[in-house]
Every structure is written in structure tokens, then in C-alpha cells.
Amino acid sequence: MTLTATSFDWVRQVVHRESAIVLAPGKEYLVEARLLPIARQMGLADVGQLVDNVRTRPSPENTRRIVEALTTNETSWFRDGDPFTALTTTVLPALLAARGAGERLQIWSAACSSGQEAYTIAMLLEDAMPNAAGRVSITATDLSREMVERTRAGRFSQLEVNRGLPASMLVRHFTRAGSEWEVNASLRRMVTATECNLAAPLPRMGPFDVVYLRNVLIYFDLPTKQAILRRVRSLMRPDGWLFLGAAETTLGVDDSWERVVLGRSSAYRPLKGA
Ligand SMILES: C[S@@+](CC[C@H](N)C(=O)[O-])C[C@H]1O[C@@H](n2cnc3c(N)ncnc32)[C@H](O)[C@@H]1O
Numbered sequence: 001m002t003l004t005a006t007s008f009d010w011v012r013q014v015v016h017r018e019s020a021i022v023l024a025p026g027k028e029y030l031v032e033a034r035l036l037p038i039a040r041q042m043g044l045a046d047v048g049q050l051v052d053n054v055r056t057r058p059s060p061e062n063t064r065r066i067v068e069a070l071t072t073n074e075t076s077w078f079r080d081g082d083p084f085t086a087l088t089t090t091v092l093p094a095l096l097a098a099r100g101a102g103e104r105l106q107i108w109s110a111a112c113s114s115g116q117e118a119y120t121i122a123m124l125l126e127d128a129m130p131n132a133a134g135r136v137s138i139t140a141t142d143l144s145r146e147m148v149e150r151t152r153a154g155r156f157s158q159l160e161v162n163r164g165l166p167a168s169m170l171v172r173h174f175t176r177a178g179s180e181w182e183v184n185a186s187l188r189r190m191v192t193a194t195e196c197n198l199a200a201p202l203p204r205m206g207p208f209d210v211v212y213l214r215n216v217l218i219y220f221d222l223p224t225k226q227a228i229l230r231r232v233r234s235l236m237r238p239d240g241w242l243f244l245g246a247a248e249t250t251l252g253v254d255d256s257w258e259r260v261v262l263g264r265s266s267a268y269r270p271l272k273g274a
Pocket residue numbers: 018019020021071072073074075076079110111112113114117141142143144147196197198199213214215216219245
């Protein structure tokens with residue numbers, strides 16, 4: 001049995017309800033490809049049977065597996081480069097000048113996937129300032145439990161380290177662990193990974209000086225983007241910095257942000273009084 005229109009619609013609704021991710025018509029192939037391994041693990045012949053099974057006997061665990069399978073976890077080290085250059089050249093000096101010596105800087109990698117973004121930030125900070133671990137905390141969050149566990153583990157395959165991690169940084173910040181590479185303990189101490197659904201009320205966190213909310217708003221509809229930007233802003237310091245993905249912007253979405261050009265990149269800052 002292949003995926004019927006009714007089954008596809010059911011998956012669409014569940015994924016939207018649980019994560020706000022929009023699966024547009026035409027994404028049937030994606031649903032089939034991502035859910036087939038789960039169907040097989042459950043001893044079912046195809047995705048149609050999986051949907052029937054979970055519809056008639058709903059369980060939070062199976063719903064979670066379906067939703068997580070439909071998240072896209074594409075990521076890499078220093079993704080797009082410029083938002084990370086801007087951190088060390090502009091944002092960090094501005095924050096260090098504005099904050100007292102004993103004040104902790106708080107950075108959020110929202111939708112962190114397997115952790116490359118959070119550890120990219122951690123490496124840059126460790127290289128840029130003495131006692132970074134004592135001065136900075138990085139909160140890494142994702143909807144996907146599997147991604148949060150991967151971030152916590154801080155272990156990466158050779159294929160993964162090949163995607164954007166300079167050799168000098170690999171040597172300085174990682175230790176070989178069998179066929180994988182493990183992030184050094186000083187970086188892991190800086191990063192706390194936890195589950196968080198951006199589309200639901202956010203837990204008490206922050207206030208954050210810098211937020212990387214990159215390559216995730218693209219999956220949501222306009223009202224969801226607006227609600228997320230509002231919630232993220234409420235967890236930021238008034239002089240904080242927000243980095244979005246290259247294809248994302250607050251312009252035309254939420255006018256309570258000011259866009260600031262930083263070299264070849266840009267960041268968004270809460271507009272005063274907005
Ligand atoms: C394409 S990855 C982006 C990773 C990283 N920020 C980067 O730019 O490389 C998108 C991530 O968003 C997560 N995600 C999707 N919907 C989410 C939601 N409602 N709340 C939190 N995270 C979500 C996915 O699990 C996935 O890991």
C-alpha cells in the first residue's frame with residue numbers, strides 16, 4: 001500500500017501540531033522516504049500501514065518518532081562563515097565592553113541540530129578569550145531528542161568533521177575516539193543541550209546576549225515565525241544580537257527588530273520601545 005491522500009494529510013496535521021513544520025502538498029515522497037525505516041523497524045510493510053497503526057493506537061513515543069523523522073537536520077561547522085566571523089570581530093568585543101567583568105555571557109543555539117553550530121561558537125570563544133568556560137554559557141536546543149543527545153555526546157564522524165571544520169581547529173579542540181572525533185571537555189562544559197520546541201511556550205532561559213536561530217524559520221508559516229520571533233525576543237537582553245539563516249529575515253515578518261550590517265553578514269537587534 002502506498003501513502004494515500006488521507007494518510008499524508010494525517011501526517012501533515014500531526015507534524016504541524018507537534019512542531020509547526022509545514023509539509024506542503026507534493027512532499028509525499030519525503031514522508032514516504034523518512035517514515036519507511038520506522039515502518040520496517042516496527043515490522044510493517046509500508047508507510048501506509050505505519051500511519052494506520054499509529055492512528056488507531058496513538059502513543060506519544062510513536063508520534064515523536066514520526067515528527068522527529070520529518071525534521072531536517074542538515075548542518076555543518078562554520079555554516080555560511082560570516083555570522084561566526086561577526087561574532088568575534090564585532091559582537092564579542094561589544095559585549096565585553098558593555099558587561100561587567102564578572103558577568104556571564106549567555107548564547108543560545110536554537111535549533112542546534114547535532115551541535116556543530118554550538119561547538120563552532122564554543123571553539124571561537126575559547127580561542128578568543130581566556131577562561132571562556134568560566135565566562136560564557138552556550139545553551140543548545142532542538143525539538144529532536146536524538147539531535148539533543150547527539151549534541152550532548154559531542155561526537156562526530158570523519159565525514160561530519162570534513163564539513164567545514166578547519167584542520168587546525170580539529171587538532172586543537174578534538175580528541176580521536178575510535179572512528180569518531182570527540183569535542184574536548186572544556187568545550188563540552190560550555191555547552192548545555194536540552195529539548196525545546198520553538199513553536200510552544202518557551203521554558204525559562206536566558207536572558208541571552210546572542211541568539212543563533214538559523215535555518216529553522218524557513219520550515220514555518222508566517223504566524224509561527226512571528227510568534228517565535230516574539231518569544232525569542234522576550235528571552236534576549238535589550239542590547240542582544242540575533243543571527244538568522246541566509247534565507248531568513250525579520251523584514252516583513254516582525255518589525256520590532258533593527259537589521260545591522262556586520263561586514264558581509266547581518267544581525268538583528270531588538271528595537272528600543274517596540
Ligand atoms: C536545518 S537544521 C539547522 C541547524 C543549525 N541551526 C544550522 O543552521 O546549521 C533545523 C533544525 O531545526 C529543528 N527544528 C525543527 N522544528 C523545530 C521546532 N519546532 N522547535 C525546535 N527545533 C526545531 C530540527 O530538528 C533541526 O535540527
